[in-house]
Amino acid sequence: MNEQPFLLASGVSHRFATSVALDGVHIEVHPGEVVAIVGESGSGKSTLLRVLSGQMSPDRGDVQYIDHTGCRHDILQSRERQVRSLMRTEWGFVYQHAADGLRMNVSAGGNIGERLMANGHQHYGRIREQAMDWLRQVEIDPARIDDFPKTFSGGMQQRLQIARCLVTHPRLVFMDEPTTGLDVSVQAKLLDLIRRLVAKLRIAVVLVTHDIAAARLLANRILVMRNGQVVEHGLTDRVLDDPQHPYTQLLVSSVLAA
C-alpha cells in the first residue's frame, strides 16, 4: 500500500461500568481500502467504530483524520460541529438498522436528495435526477422514488440507506453490520452490491461484522478483536487462510465447520 493512512487511531482504550470495551487499540486505514473488524459479540467492534467516527470519546487514545485537502483533524478534540461536517461531506455511516440511517417519514427520493442539499445542491430537477440514478444503482425501481421507506423490504431499505450515504461520494464509509438480520439470499446480493459500488467509487470502508464470509468478500485487510484488543491483523487471505492467533484459528474453523 503506497499511500499514507488517512485515518489513524492509536492507544484507544475505553471502560464501561462493568466491562473493558477497548484496550489499547491501534488501527490505520488507507484511502480506497476496505478494512474489516471481526470478532465475537461484545469484543468491542461497535465501540471502536463509534470512536473512529467521532461519535464517542474514549477514556484514552488518539484519532487523526487527514481530509482531501491534506488538513489533519484531531477527531477526539474536534468540536461536534466539525465532526458533523465531516460526516456530511467526507464520511458516511451505514447502520445495521436502516431506520437509524434513513428518515422513515421522508420519501426515498427525499432521503437521497436531502444529503445532496446538505452539501449545497439546490437545483430540484438535478437533485431528483441524481436520486433516480442512485435508486437504479442500488437496484431499486426509480418508479418508487416518491414512496416511503417503510413500504420497502428490509433489503431495499438497506440499499436505500447505502444510496443516501454514497450519493455525495464520501471518501470513507463506516459500516456497522450492514447485512445482519436480513435473509441469507438478501445478504449475499447486498454484499455483492456493496463490493461493486465500493470498488467503482474507490471508497475506503471500515466494516464491522461478525460474518467472516462478508469480511472475505469485501475486505483487503482484517483486524480480529477479542475482549477489546486487536489480537491479529493482516491481509484478508493471510489472516483467514493462515491464522496465527489461537482465537482467530477458532473463529475461522468454526465458520468452516458450519
Ligand SMILES: Nc1ncnc2c1ncn2[C@@H]1O[C@H](COP(=O)(O)OP(=O)(O)OP(=O)(O)O)[C@@H](O)[C@H]1O
Ligand atoms: N453503552 C454501553 N454501556 C455499557 N456497556 C457497554 C455499552 N456499549 C457497549 N458496552 C459493553 O462494551 C463491550 C463491547 O461492546 P461492543 O458493542 O463494542 O461489542 P461488539 O463487538 O460490537 O458486539 P456486538 O457484535 O454484539 O455488537 C461489551 O461488553 C458491551 O457490553
